[in-house]
Amino acid sequence: MSATTFTAARTIEQTASEPMAQRWAIRWQLYLGFIALALGGLVGLLQAIERIDIDLYDEAGLASYYQGLTLHGVLLALVFTFTFGNAFLSLTTIRGFGRPLASTALVQGAFWTALAGVVLAAYAILTNQASVLFTFYPPLKAHSTFYLGAVFLVLSTWLVSANQLLTWRAWKREHPGERTPLLAFASIATYLMWDLASIGIAIEVVGFLLPWSLGWINTVDPQFNRTLFWFTGHPIVYFWLLPVYVSWYLIFPKQVGGKLYSDGLTRLVFILFLVLSVPTGLHHQYTDPGIPVWMKSIHLFTTFAVVFPSLITAFTLMSVIESAGRARGGRGLIGWIRHLPWGDPSVSAQLLAMLVFLLGGTTGIINASYTVNKVVHNTAFVPGHFHLTVGTAVGLSVMGISYWLVPYLTGNALYGRRLAVAQGWLYAIGVLVFARGQIAGGLNGMPRRTAIGAATYELSSWNLENWMTAIGGVLMAIAGLFFFIVMVGTLLSRKPAEKLEIPVAEARFDSTRTLPLLDRLGFWFVIAALLVVLAYGPFFIAYLPLNLTSPGWNVWQVSGGGDTWVDVLAAGWVVIAIGAFAWFWRLLQGAVFESRRLGRD
Amino acid sequence: MHIERLEKIFMVLGGILLAVGIAAIGASVLAADVHLPAPSGRIDPRTVRTTPPFDQPGVRQIGPNEYEAVIVAYIWAFQVSPDISSNEIHVPVGANVTFKVTSTDVIHGFMIERTDVNAMIIPGQVTEVSYTFDKPGEYLIICHEYCGTGHHTMFAKVIVA
Numbered sequence: 001m002s003a004t005t006f007t008a009a010r011t012i013e014q015t016a017s018e019p020m021a022q023r024w025a026i027r028w029q030l031y032l033g034f035i036a037l038a039l040g041g042l043v044g045l046l047q048a049i050e051r052i053d054i055d056l057y058d059e060a061g062l063a064s065y066y067q068g069l070t071l072h073g074v075l076l077a078l079v080f081t082f083t084f085g086n087a088f089l090s091l092t093t094i095r096g097f098g099r100p101l102a103s104t105a106l107v108q109g110a111f112w113t114a115l116a117g118v119v120l121a122a123y124a125i126l127t128n129q130a131s132v133l134f135t136f137y138p139p140l141k142a143h144s145t146f147y148l149g150a151v152f153l154v155l156s157t158w159l160v161s162a163n164q165l166l167t168w169r170a171w172k173r174e175h176p177g178e179r180t181p182l183l184a185f186a187s188i189a190t191y192l193m194w195d196l197a198s199i200g201i202a203i204e205v206v207g208f209l210l211p212w213s214l215g216w217i218n219t220v221d222p223q224f225n226r227t228l229f230w231f232t233g234h235p236i237v238y239f240w241l242l243p244v245y246v247s248w249y250l251i252f253p254k255q256v257g258g259k260l261y262s263d264g265l266t267r268l269v270f271i272l273f274l275v276l277s278v279p280t281g282l283h284h285q286y287t288d289p290g291i292p293v294w295m296k297s298i299h300l301f302t303t304f305a306v307v308f309p310s311l312i313t314a315f316t317l318m319s320v321i322e323s324a325g326r327a328r329g330g331r332g333l334i335g336w337i338r339h340l341p342w343g344d345p346s347v348s349a350q351l352l353a354m355l356v357f358l359l360g361g362t363t364g365i366i367n368a369s370y371t372v373n374k375v376v377h378n379t380a381f382v383p384g385h386f387h388l389t390v391g392t393a394v395g396l397s398v399m400g401i402s403y404w405l406v407p408y409l410t411g412n413a414l415y416g417r418r419l420a421v422a423q424g425w426l427y428a429i430g431v432l433v434f435a436r437g438q439i440a441g442g443l444n445g446m447p448r449r450t451a452i453g454a455a456t457y458e459l460s461s462w463n464l465e466n467w468m469t470a471i472g473g474v475l476m477a478i479a480g481l482f483f484f485i486v487m488v489g490t491l492l493s494r495k496p497a498e499k500l501e502i503p504v505a506e507a508r509f510d511s512t513r514t515l516p517l518l519d520r521l522g523f524w525f526v527i528a529a530l531l532v533v534l535a536y537g538p539f540f541i542a543y544l545p546l547n548l549t550s551p552g553w554n555v556w557q558v559s560g561g562g563d564t565w566v567d568v569l570a571a572g573w574v575v576i577a578i579g580a581f582a583w584f585w586r587l588l589q590g591a592v593f594e595s596r597r598l599g600r601d
Numbered sequence: 602m603h604i605e606r607l608e609k610i611f612m613v614l615g616g617i618l619l620a621v622g623i624a625a626i627g628a629s630v631l632a633a634d635v636h637l638p639a640p641s642g643r644i645d646p647r648t649v650r651t652t653p654p655f656d657q658p659g660v661r662q663i664g665p666n667e668y669e670a671v672i673v674a675y676i677w678a679f680q681v682s683p684d685i686s687s688n689e690i691h692v693p694v695g696a697n698v699t700f701k702v703t704s705t706d707v708i709h710g711f712m713i714e715r716t717d718v719n720a721m722i723i724p725g726q727v728t729e730v731s732y733t734f735d736k737p738g739e740y741l742i743i744c745h746e747y748c749g750t751g752h753h754t755m756f757a758k759v760i761v762a
Contacts, residue, residue, distance in 0.1 A: 289638050371633075374637070379712070459741070555707055
């Protein structure tokens with residue numbers, strides 16, 4: 001390491017409130033997400049061009065389109081989103097409370113647990129023993145390390161949540177009678193929602209799939225497990241989205257030169273997400289045979305209710321953006337748009353992500369609309385929709401956030417600002433072309449999760465739609481390349497960053513007029529849990545006894561997989577390797593820390 | 602908590618928008634008679650081939666213009682008639698067909714393009730959906746849930762003449 005890096009690192013240590021022992025774990029959590037984004041995005045490119053009969057799966061060393069699709073979904077929808085949330089909301093908790101996290105062991109543990117999860121799942125997927133897609137619906141039966149990886153990934157999010165709560169408790173002791181700072185409040189609310197949401201997948205994996213994959217039980221109930229999956233599978237989209245809302249509400253207004261609208265309303269929005277996100281999952285199962293219709297209809301109402309906080313968000317953000325544009329000298333009905341700081345890549349990427357999200361939200365309401373769902377369910381319309389939401393509202397916003405976050409975390413100046421601005425635009429244009437292709441395809445009966453290029457029933461009307469999907473996908477991939485050029489350039493940059501602070505917006509209407517009840521997350525968590533019992537209780541009671549009649553199926557390997565003991569041995573080696581690396585890393589960290597201390601003294 | 606007048610108006614309008622959406626959906630169920638798949642019984646996927654009616658896949662006329670199509674979904678085909686090499690169902694124009702489908706192995710999908718027939722086929726469950734074919738033509742039945750490396754080859758046809 002060069003002398004300049006040390007200087008930069010020392011500057012951060014002096015200005016930030018988190019100790020280095022917490023900072024590196026947060027930084028590496030983020031990098032783990034970036035690696036997932038790079039690989040997952042690359043596989044996405046293969047999928048897009050498969051639509052126009054360019055099949056590069058052999059060249060990429062993948063056994064099938066579906067092995068690639070599993071990688072794409074797991075890396076992007078699970079690993080990238082989880083690790084970003086873990087890193088970003090740990091940091092905003094620190095910044096919000098103005099103190100380090102309560103436990104350094106937990107923040108480091110969250111990183112190691114996430115890494116172990118990624119390695120275990122990646123091992124199963126890369127050796128083609130888990131081509132089950134990111135929804136892993138049984139009776140598709142993956143190798144046990146895949147489920148073990150899922151366990152570890154979810155565990156890492158719980159460690160982050162536990163650390164937030166411990167930090168909150170410590171802060172309250174230090175600040176008796178004070179209101180919980182909004183930034184920390186929103187960060188904690190997000191993870192509390194997820195704690196409740198993740199119970200479904202935890203029961204599914206630990207109670208059924210893991211013992212099943214280890215041969216301890218022989219059969220499962222696919223309909224029941226599917227319901228457990230979607231118990232988590234819908235609120236998971238808010239777990240993807242809310243870290244970005246934390247940025248949009250609390251950080252972005254400052255970047256755009258405005259103020260957060262209202263402290264109380266922001267708390268209300270996050271509480272609404274905490275309360276309403278989870279009891280909605282059955283709307284993913286409108287077309288399932290094993291669920292009574294009246295139960296599905298209850299989830300129609302709860303799903304529409306959870307649209308409401310996003311409607312408030314739409315208005316609030318518009319007002320923030322417009323008032324910022326006018327404060328910067330913008331005039332006229334739309335003249336203020338021009339005056340926004342479009343040259344700041346962090347701002348422009350998030351602005352574009354918000355615009356795309358308008359379409360993403362609208363298509364989401366179509367999906368949720370009960371009878372209308374029959375037109376679009378499991379068609380290409382759905383990936384069209386969620387590449388606008390998680391793919392862009394979240395994905396592009398994360399890239400935008402990274403344009404200040406990575407300089408903040410490394411002390412290095414952002415490399416290639418203009419390339420970064422171009423990246424946002426190219427990505428947004430790319431996803432709009434891509435989604436147009438997928439959405440139109442879906443309306444014309446094109447199924448999702450299908451190697452359309454190789455399909456034996458292709459319709460001629462899908463031609464244009466396939467081309468749009470492919471062209472949009474290629475544009476997104478080029479934008480992804482731009483992003484990583486900027487990121488790697490920043491990591492290697494020797495120029496120190498100018499500003500080393502997390503931009504946090506002030507509220508126009510601060511917490512003095514906020515109802516005290518809006519501070520009590522514990523209370524709202526109980527309400528959320530009660531709603532879940534009401535929305536799911538009748539189903540679970542009416543559904544019993546379980547129909548445990550499905551043995552496992554491996555439908556992606558023509559010849560049987562290797563011996564189980566070989567896999568267990570290999571997985572064991574991976575875990576040992578991680579442990580050894582962890583040990584070595586801590587030694588190295590200790591040495592570096594020591595040398596820095598000596599350097600300072 | 603301070604909420605500005607314009608935002609209040611927006612929130613009320615947003616609430617009305619969602620209520621209108623729900624009302625429209627309610628109308629589609631009550632007035633237009635569009636329904637979602639409802640539970641039609643359980644089955645053991647391991648013994649589907651010997652369980653009636655799935656021991657005899659195929660189309661049967663059960664009334665004037667009323668037909669029943671019993672279909673077994675398996676990797677990677679829909680068995681739509683006793684003859685396993687055929688993937689075509691033939692019905693006359695105007696036929697109201699009730700599809701009874703189940704799976705012998707993994708989850709499959711059941712979508713008929715250009716119709717509102719869209720349902721999941723889940724092992725252990727029987728899926729029942731119906732549709733009236735008023736226009737002649739060839740309709741693809743597509744498996745729209747990933748079911749293995751041959752998923753994109755899994756389809757059948759309804760031929761309405």
